[in-house]
Amino acid sequence: MGASVEQLAVNTIRVLAADATANANSGHPGAPMGMAPVAHVLFSKFMRFNPKNPKWLNRDRFVLSNGHACALIYTLLHLYGYAVTLEDLKRFRQVDSITPGHPEAHDTPGIEVTTGPLGQGISNAVGLAIAQAHTAATFNKPGFDLVDNYTYVFLGDGCLQEGVSSEACSLAGHLQLGNLIAIWDDNHITIDGDTNVSFTEDVLKRYESYGWQVLTVSDGDHDLEGVAAAIKKAQEVKDKPTIIKLTTTIGFGSKLQGTHSVHGSPLKADDIKQLKQAFGFNPEQSFVVPQEVYDFCNKVAAEGASKEQEWNNLLAKYAEQYKEEYEDLIRRQKGDLPEGWEKHLPVYTPSDPAIASRKLSENILNKIFSVIPELMGGSADLTGSNLTLAKGTVDFQPPSTGLGDYSGRYIRYGVREHGMGAIMNGLAAYGTVIPYSGTFLNFVSYAAGAVRLSALSQVRVIWVATHDSIGLGEDGPTHQPIETLAHFRALPNCMVWRPADGNETSAAYYVALTSKHTPSIIALSRQNLPQLENSTVEHAIKGGYVVHEQEGADITLISTGSEVGICVDTIKELAKQNIKARVVSLPCWEVFDAQSKDYRLSVLPDGIPSLSVEVMSTLGWERYAHEQFGLNRFGASGPYKDVYKKFEFTPEGIAKRAVATVNFWKDVPNIRSPINRAFEQLI
């Protein structure tokens, strides 16, 4: 077979993808085989990358939004010389390999974002493109186009059907993100069969309605030049993102090509054999890469390396002329915050007035937003409620709108929580930006799919989640979170904060901002909260501490957020009944759990019973408290004080349950703190 090296490279991708999935006896060969041509064209002719430094700032970003096709990207990473070996391809989908069943950014060099859950990757890509535009507008100078990379995305029908991508892509059109180029694998196949069963909309027309450029390549199986021409045209349009509809044959080369049989199951042995034969490979061998393909790819990679070298030279000159900007850029990439930033966090004393914690959060943002230039804020159309806009902030907007510019640091996400979450993941993944965004706590749930990936992919993303309980009052049960904190507390590597006052809110921001690899949700009240007696930032950054100590206490009241102050008020109520109560604030379980056992036992000691108080689901509170007072039902619409009263979250209501707790545990000798466990958890 006298195929050109280009065609051979394409077929090598196909064969390796078939080998990897067959060897694992698991995975999705169809999309990699169908998308091999476009992947080859993109990586060999357009993508700017240096496999030896996958973190080079000005690299083009590649996102495989149809993450189930990961055999494709693993194969590419291997061919072009990233630290992904043939051995790694053989360990595809095996425990502890760097080639898991879907691409995970923190596992594999060259993977930008964690994808697989459909619709996320394309939405992350919008974030990557925003970050690029913003970083360019912030750091580029005349003669110094330091940052001008493209963001390329492959996506399938599934990604287009998911609402999260609709949200993100509508915003991308509004924002005129010209450096974002999406390539839609239009193979007409989904798991349920033909896309005709459920997906007959005119996708390109929809993207036009969003303000995207739309292009078509009708023979994605063979027309490498058409593919190249389309990508070039996409690059040329600077004020619109582009989507290229690329018609391909799923599982190209398989006997079952074009059917959904090749979507999610490896090819059979005889099918792989004929595939290899047809492509000029030895049918008896697996995981073979022709040397000329390696040579070809190495050459491309070497060009990439020299492009990085040129860029490094440019950066060195930049460092001379723009020292301050240079140092800022280097610092940001390390993930370090500016020296001394934490001195700007507000601190409070008990004599300060009661303030809603959403307002405390605004105070913090007003203080630190100018000190931490990599902060990029936003809200899902609740700016005035979330109080997420620091004073004097310019909007991130296309300059042509007259509403801001790309150096602006506040994103108007619209009512698009899920898109916002996925975009924040992309913003964080870019490497020069720390995103935070606001919505009501209840609607963080709309973004659950994205929050989960923040946690899994270990990105620093902050949710300013206001209106955090029945305390929001009149909006009622549709807006009052009950299950939300339990949900995200159960999510690994996600910090959930519910600060009780000013110092705790500052502590929440401190830990959220200094945790480079963990997202945070900061739950904030609509109603005013008093400043507590023993609250300091130093105490609160431990995740839990004693707000009120009492010699010979009969009970520990453990609480968070707006209920801590009510628990403090309950002390007097209990004193009337000769019960001595101590009060603990536990604003962040995850952080508290990371403290030494000695410390935790000093906060939640043996010998006395404890009662948790939080106006939402009690689920999980059994981990810290012997008894739990919460709300295992939906809330109610009304002025918040009436709602609190209805559910007895008052000093009297809490005291009643505290008395019951003391009585119930009276007969138990040597009461054990729940901190004591028989064995360590898997974390």
Add this chain to the structure above:
Amino acid sequence: MGASVEQLAVNTIRVLAADATANANSGHPGAPMGMAPVAHVLFSKFMRFNPKNPKWLNRDRFVLSNGHACALIYTLLHLYGYAVTLEDLKRFRQVDSITPGHPEAHDTPGIEVTTGPLGQGISNAVGLAIAQAHTAATFNKPGFDLVDNYTYVFLGDGCLQEGVSSEACSLAGHLQLGNLIAIWDDNHITIDGDTNVSFTEDVLKRYESYGWQVLTVSDGDHDLEGVAAAIKKAQEVKDKPTIIKLTTTIGFGSKLQGTHSVHGSPLKADDIKQLKQAFGFNPEQSFVVPQEVYDFCNKVAAEGASKEQEWNNLLAKYAEQYKEEYEDLIRRQKGDLPEGWEKHLPVYTPSDPAIASRKLSENILNKIFSVIPELMGGSADLTGSNLTLAKGTVDFQPPSTGLGDYSGRYIRYGVREHGMGAIMNGLAAYGTVIPYSGTFLNFVSYAAGAVRLSALSQVRVIWVATHDSIGLGEDGPTHQPIETLAHFRALPNCMVWRPADGNETSAAYYVALTSKHTPSIIALSRQNLPQLENSTVEHAIKGGYVVHEQEGADITLISTGSEVGICVDTIKELAKQNIKARVVSLPCWEVFDAQSKDYRLSVLPDGIPSLSVEVMSTLGWERYAHEQFGLNRFGASGPYKDVYKKFEFTPEGIAKRAVATVNFWKDVPNIRSPINRAFEQLI
């Protein structure tokens, strides 16, 4: 002011909405005031309804998707004579009123679905329209157009921005739902100000791309005839849903009309005064309805009542000619299942082979699908994985596609989990259908916003949530749920099932199908599970029971789903170390919690320590077990047995922790079962 009664009716709505929000000192007057004209036209000229019987099957359905505008619908319900009094309007947004801050279907007569969380209502409406088309295709006969109602929706910009509505509306276009008519309140205002800051897409073009008819009315403030003409045109097109872009002035009549100041805050006293003056109302009085407006509305209502009477006559004739269909229809509306249906639930004995619970679920569907004709299935493009398609089922599809017809009972949702969840809520709300749908458990989280509303609005909706744990194996951490069960266990009025074998799976379906007012999530395994010794449907419908009893046991192992069998295998392992273990299966916490305390204590007795075993977050297990073995981290990609081994979910790994548990609790006298609590929870 010589206004016609029509104009007076419009202005009465505006004034009452202003009064209600001002009186509550909370709420959203702007949209009700802007949409008063279209609401008046719709209710007086088009809507078919009888306020005296809000449950009349063939009524037109009205959905206020922009639920924050609920002062509008409460006002309409009052004016037309539903059981909503002026007093109720005065108690708007007060605790325990029937006029809460957002419309709740189970609270207020005339409210079809619970809205407020944006994007949900329009998506529910798609479900209502599907149910209408399906019920018509199933029950209508020549000369008997029993079911031919329309579904009308009001929605705002926020609803259009939410991805859930994109998903549902794309599907609605595909399904050619001609009886669905949406009216978009195009007032250019969102909370963040002008929609220009984030929402500049061409909405109508987008809806055209979905296959909708799109219409425009440019003066929604005054052009009542134009509004009527548009609705008429919408009714005439039978094979497309319609969206009408209606340009209105938010807060029409207020001094601040057209600004976002009137969106979410009541009008000031002087503004209301001038409003009333301008509209010919006494500025010193509140909550006043001119008698001629009542008269006008009463006349409309009376016409509605007589239409129902005509329909009842038609139904009586139908009952004679189509006795069986008639009885089926009546039964369905009561929510009762066909007599004896439960006899079709499969039962198993321990000698039956090990079967994956997703397959057990398929077996059930194959048995009961023909017995319970109101079941409507579906999947978010994972039919072959979820095994949700009962044998021989016809697709619900527009006949013109040649892929099915409207009497079909299987919906191809596409990769649209959130849309699917919201559509199921609409299907259930219609009253003649019980929806179930499949996706991976992990992706039920994408639909969290809709699941929450299933629970709050008390609808019977079933999620067939397969691939329920790390047991799905190779797909890896992006697909392996960790936090999901904790999330939905914490959600009130939502049953989470994780059956361990065949009888437990039948029990899960039994309880899910007979719980008329509670949604269920049934978590099902990909891997095979053995049939357990003591498992029966009767035991499992209690939510928890003893799988293996042991005299003088040293420990209780408590588990769910795929881990119960491993716990049974652990008995032998522990016996080697002279530890006697009993095993409890707890497939549904919510149902177990509803059993008598005596029963619960018989399952989880005092005196011995207990250990929970479940391959996901331990959060909440402290409620039942003294110690917890789970996975408070993300999973791993690999063959499932390897993954279980990696995390030590093997008889050896469990035994190790059981020994630690026994040792740790050895010194504690009179160990108390966690079932014992100091006081009752608020549920």
